[in-house]
Amino acid sequence: MKTISTLTELDFDDAYAVEKLSHLIPWSEQTFRSNQGERYINKKVVLNNQLAGFLICQTVLDEATLFNVAIAPMYRKQGLATLLLENLLQELTTKNIKILWLEVRESNISAINLYHNLGFNEITIRKNYYPAKHGREDAIIMAYNISF
Incomplete structure (x- = not known):
């Protein structure tokens, strides 16, 4: 069974373990724990009672920025990131957010x-x-227009 809900402080150890498995250069634990609060919409996806992935999103006024998405390697290619992001987009719509950046x-x-x-x-x-690993890498800036 798949469930999507709010990522809470109680989930941080499991979520940070996913972070370390998922990114070439993971966030520090301090950075990971500091991205919470009233301006954040942080979600987790649980599959068979196991935290399989998460996302971290910050809202400021009518914009949001997706800071982090991670799915544990053993749970990839099952559409979990899509489910998380679709759930986030639905919530952002209810909060009158106009654009999501990443x-x-x-x-x-x-x-x-x-x-x-x-x-x-x-x-x-x-x-x-x-x-x-060897130098620096470019970032692609992307946006999703929520208010059409």
Whole structure:
């Protein structure tokens, strides 16, 4: 059974474990724990009583920024990221958010395809934004217009 609900402080240890498994250069635990509060919409997806993934999104006025999405490697290719993002978009609509922004590594083709399939548009490139194994990597800035 799949459920999507709010990521709470009680979930942080499990969610941070997913973070470390999911990203080449994961956030620090301090950064991870600091991205919470009233301006955040943080979601988790649980599959068979196991935290399978999460997202972290911040809202400011009528805009939101998706900071992080991670699905544990063993749960990928099951549509869980799509479910999380669709759930987030529904909630942002109810909060009168007009646009959702995100940055994605140019090498993260599966994430870029996911965002395109959901209706995100590429806006610009942020050169040398992400640290990489060998140097730096560009970020693609994408946006989803919620208020059509």
